[in-house]
Amino acid sequence: MSSEGAPKPSSSVKLVLLGEAAVGKSSLVLRFVNNDFQENKEPTIGAAFLTQKCNLPTRTIKFEIWDTAGQERFASLAPMYYRNAQSALVVYDITKPTTLLKAKHWVAELQRQASPGIVIALVGNKLDLAGPPDASSPGEEEEEDRRAISTSEAKAYAEEEGLLFYETSAKSGENVQAVFEAIANAIPESTLKPKTVGTRQGMGQEQPVRVDFDAERGAKEGCAC
Amino acid sequence: MSAENHSATLSAHPDEFPAFDNQDRHTDATIEDDLETPRASFYSEVAEGELSLDEDYFSSPPPSRNAMTTPSELLSHKAAAITSSNNAPQTHSRATVAVSLPEGVYAQQQDAMSGSGSVTTAPSFSDSMSIRSTAPTLKSLGDADVESMLGEILSETESRFCASSIQESIEESVEDEDTDDEIDEEILTDEEQLARWRAKKKHFFILSEAGKPVYSRYGSETIISSYIGVLQAIISFFTDTSDTLQSFQSGSHLFVVISSGPLYLVAISCTGETPAQLRLQLDSLYQQILSTLTLSQLTKAFSGRFNFDLRRLLGGTEVFLDGLVDSILRGSPAILLSALECITLRKTHRTQINQLLLTHRTSTLLYGLIITDSRLVSVIRPKRHSLHPPDLQLLFSMLFTASTFRDGNEHWTPLCMPRFNSKGFLHAYIHFFTADSAIVLISADKDAFFELREMAEKVVAGLQETGLRERIGEGVKRPKPVDIMPGTVIRHWVYKSRGNVQFISSSWEGVERKRTMVVYQRLHAVVHGRGRVKVAFETAGSGASQGVGDGGDNGGKRSLGQDGMAWVGNGWEVYAVAKRGTKREAMVRGVQGIVKWVKEREERVFVIGGATF
Numbered sequence: 001m002s003s004e005g006a007p008k009p010s011s012s013v014k015l016v017l018l019g020e021a022a023v024g025k026s027s028l029v030l031r032f033v034n035n036d037f038q039e040n041k042e043p044t045i046g047a048a049f050l051t052q053k054c055n056l057p058t059r060t061i062k063f064e065i066w067d068t069a070g071q072e073r074f075a076s077l078a079p080m081y082y083r084n085a086q087s088a089l090v091v092y093d094i095t096k097p098t099t100l101l102k103a104k105h106w107v108a109e110l111q112r113q114a115s116p117g118i119v120i121a122l123v124g125n126k127l128d129l130a131g132p133p134d135a136s137s138p139g140e141e142e143e144e145d146r147r148a149i150s151t152s153e154a155k156a157y158a159e160e161e162g163l164l165f166y167e168t169s170a171k172s173g174e175n176v177q178a179v180f181e182a183i184a185n186a187i188p189e190s191t192l193k194p195k196t197v198g199t200r201q202g203m204g205q206e207q208p209v210r211v212d213f214d215a216e217r218g219a220k221e222g223c224a225c
Numbered sequence: 226m227s228a229e230n231h232s233a234t235l236s237a238h239p240d241e242f243p244a245f246d247n248q249d250r251h252t253d254a255t256i257e258d259d260l261e262t263p264r265a266s267f268y269s270e271v272a273e274g275e276l277s278l279d280e281d282y283f284s285s286p287p288p289s290r291n292a293m294t295t296p297s298e299l300l301s302h303k304a305a306a307i308t309s310s311n312n313a314p315q316t317h318s319r320a321t322v323a324v325s326l327p328e329g330v331y332a333q334q335q336d337a338m339s340g341s342g343s344v345t346t347a348p349s350f351s352d353s354m355s356i357r358s359t360a361p362t363l364k365s366l367g368d369a370d371v372e373s374m375l376g377e378i379l380s381e382t383e384s385r386f387c388a389s390s391i392q393e394s395i396e397e398s399v400e401d402e403d404t405d406d407e408i409d410e411e412i413l414t415d416e417e418q419l420a421r422w423r424a425k426k427k428h429f430f431i432l433s434e435a436g437k438p439v440y441s442r443y444g445s446e447t448i449i450s451s452y453i454g455v456l457q458a459i460i461s462f463f464t465d466t467s468d469t470l471q472s473f474q475s476g477s478h479l480f481v482v483i484s485s486g487p488l489y490l491v492a493i494s495c496t497g498e499t500p501a502q503l504r505l506q507l508d509s510l511y512q513q514i515l516s517t518l519t520l521s522q523l524t525k526a527f528s529g530r531f532n533f534d535l536r537r538l539l540g541g542t543e544v545f546l547d548g549l550v551d552s553i554l555r556g557s558p559a560i561l562l563s564a565l566e567c568i569t570l571r572k573t574h575r576t577q578i579n580q581l582l583l584t585h586r587t588s589t590l591l592y593g594l595i596i597t598d599s600r601l602v603s604v605i606r607p608k609r610h611s612l613h614p615p616d617l618q619l620l621f622s623m624l625f626t627a628s629t630f631r632d633g634n635e636h637w638t639p640l641c642m643p644r645f646n647s648k649g650f651l652h653a654y655i656h657f658f659t660a661d662s663a664i665v666l667i668s669a670d671k672d673a674f675f676e677l678r679e680m681a682e683k684v685v686a687g688l689q690e691t692g693l694r695e696r697i698g699e700g701v702k703r704p705k706p707v708d709i710m711p712g713t714v715i716r717h718w719v720y721k722s723r724g725n726v727q728f729i730s731s732s733w734e735g736v737e738r739k740r741t742m743v744v745y746q747r748l749h750a751v752v753h754g755r756g757r758v759k760v761a762f763e764t765a766g767s768g769a770s771q772g773v774g775d776g777g778d779n780g781g782k783r784s785l786g787q788d789g790m791a792w793v794g795n796g797w798e799v800y801a802v803a804k805r806g807t808k809r810e811a812m813v814r815g816v817q818g819i820v821k822w823v824k825e826r827e828e829r830v831f832v833i834g835g836a837t838f
């Protein structure tokens with residue numbers, strides 16, 4: 001639904017994922033790019049680079065994604081990956097309080113060191129592990145609610161810092177498209193340059209650009225990626 | 226990890242690291258065009274050096290103490306039971322009586338043969354080693370002489386030879402280890418976990434000088450921490466008396482310790498390997514840690530923080546250590562022989578692939594490699610920088626033993642190649658362009674990703690267009706012995722070219738890999754042992770390999786079911802196995818056939834020099 005038709009203006013957007021190890025950064029990317037989920041992913045080493053197109057009504061955004069490792073060892077290398085990024089997903093795990101703390105550190109570092117106009121989204125992942133949304137009425141749900149960070153707490157922080165905010169599940173796919181679409185929409189028109197360094201034409205055979213997302217993905221707002 | 230490199234590492238002072246363009250031959254076995262000549266003689270020097278380490282066994286301890294339960298006793302428990310339940314007469318059989326720790330540390334043992342295997346601070350030679358050293362030294366003979374000698378051996382009467390108790394536990398380890406990893410440890414009780422943990426035939430531990438656990442392949446934190454504490458106590462006892470503990474035997478378990486930078490690495494094994502072989506394995510684990518951290522970071526982490534918990538920094542890379550340990554347990558010719566394996570390619574095809582890499586080379590490229598199935602396809606490097614096989618071995622292991630990089634995505638990761646420069650990171654572009662084949666482009670420039678990415682794209686497209694990708698796929702197939710010598714008795718062989726620091730192996734199909742590797746490991750110990758014998762046989766049931774002239778077979782023993790032979794020539798060595806009871810003439814003919822076959826196609830089966838720019 002995207003590749004045919006009149007060519008829309010197309011531009012690349014560099015995006016970096018940051019956050020503590022095991023919060024689900026790679027899983028979010030895997031969901032976004034391949035619509036897939038792996039229960040036991042081996043930890044990322046260094047960083048993986050992936051691309052994915054995102055079709056907006058008026059233009060096509062090609063995300064160039066750095067999925068970084070979150071380990072302590074990695075901290076000193078991070079600038080290499082976020083330096084020219086136009087956008088960042090700072091991810092925490094809603095079941096682990098320390099991960100929000102770490103996320104706040106990353107946000108602060110980005111605000112200090114990254115490109116001034118960088119669009120940052122704060123993402124609370126593993127939403128599937130939380131109980132039903134109306135957790136205020138505990139009821140008799142069998143599923144254990146493992147949420148340790150409330151939506152309102154994280155949301156308040158995000159608003160204060162001017163960040164986009166989403167809670168997602170890479171496992172179920174919930175809100176994953178929405179985050180990327182929100183980022184794509186939030187990138188100011190003015191900072192978009194037409195295609196770019198990282199673009200690769202001949203990748204076709206091994207990595208077909210995936211343009212055929214469809215409704216069953218459940219992305220209501222439809223990034224139409 | 227070559228043997229050469231290994232010994233250099235052991236002796237190197239922390240800050241004496243060779244600059245890459247000013248190499249010391251002893252430190253760096255390299256893939257280089259100009260290296261054939263000095264290799265053989267240099268090798269034997271090193272072998273000698275290694276042996277002096279091997280034989281740092283310790284003589285008898287002071288009179289016995291009361292028995293106390295300690296880790297070494299626990300560890301040897303099972304093996305001791307095996308020994309005692311075996312009724313066959315065993316001159317070498319040993320059983321641990323007690324290990325006690327109060328003031329000082331020593332293991333006290335009954336040993337029918339000698340004091341070998343006990344611990345004190347006074348070094349002495351082990352008798353079990355001296356069996357091998359009585360083998361006549363044939364080093365003065367050229368290849369032709371060896372061949373003529375082979376005739377004599379074949380007609381020689383065989384004398385009896387004793388098996389050591391270690392033999393029995395090798396059987397166990399060969400038999401049981403494939404099956405016991407399936408169960409999910411978490412569903413077991415603590416006791417069950419402990420029992421399973423103890424039953425492992427081989428353990429590797431890494432700990433800090435302060436005794437903090439850094440890594441263990443098996444066992445939960447609670448299980449290993451007490452053992453780690455005891456190990457640390459034992460090691461530091463020797464350090465305090467300024468006597469470096471290198472290895473000791475307790476029952477059928479051999480303990481080997483290396484002290485590298487701020488770390489101790491310990492192997493506990495009852496698989497019959499020599500201390501030198503175990504040290505090579507430990508060194509490969511140490512190099513893996515360096516490749517994650519660099520020596521500088523490793524040293525810095527502990528400076529002023531004696532108690533630092535290194536696991537925080539290693540986070541995520543344990544999969545590589547696990548992968549390395551697993552391949553060691555499975556039997557790794559690459560680690561045993563300290564060499565790399567290549568795929569077979571016609572010279573013209575290899576040249577074409579080199580050319581593709583050279584043509585699209587970018588200015589910041591340091592090394593460019595195509596690797597498939599843990600084997601080298603092609604490599605390009607600058608003329609003035611060597612590429613060090615141990616570094617490549619690490620890289621291969623990281624790529625192929627863990628799934629981290631094998632997802633078809635592009636990766637950009639800092640990587641220390643310790644032999645190149647242990648103090649700094651290089652940056653590697655890694656992309657698996659098929660399920661089994663990767664292109665790896667290494668640069669010293671951390672910003673080179675996009676440039677290298679473009680290069681990779683062109684090279685991969687080139688491989689595709691020219692059909693070389695298919696050639697690579699075909700080259701992965703290893704020949705069966707009967708494919709190259711119809712009717713041969715040889716079931717499996719490996720051939721190492723020392724000058725190229727590479728080896729080629731026949732197909733593992735239908736071969737019992739672990740058992741075969743144990744045969745090779747024994748033969749390797751003999752030909753790299755003190756006598757530096759050039760030809761050695763392993764007779765099924767003998768329980769020990771013999772150099773030429775030892776003769777002997779003690780029939781009737783449980784065995785690895787195969788006979789083996791090793792032959793060391795000028796710049797090469799070959800190991801082969803045949804069915805138990807194979808006539809030596811037939812085996813020798815087979816091995817000669819292999820040598821001839823390899824020599825006729827060296828440029829196909831090895832990467833000679835690699836392309837330079």
Ligand SMILES: Nc1nc2c(ncn2[C@@H]2O[C@H](COP(=O)(O)OP(=O)(O)O)[C@@H](O)[C@H]2O)c(=O)[nH]1
Pocket residue numbers: 019020021022023024025026027028038039040041042043044070125126127128129168169170171172
């Ligand atoms: N239940 C659940 N598990 C997740 C989710 N996302 C990731 N995981 C799991 O969390 C672990 C770490 O995920 P990974 O993507 O490697 O995290 P990263 O280190 O941040 O890249 C893996 O075992 C994933 O399967 C999620 O949304 N829900």
Ligand SMILES: [Mg+2]
Pocket residue numbers: 022025026027043044067068069070
């Ligand atoms: Mg990850």
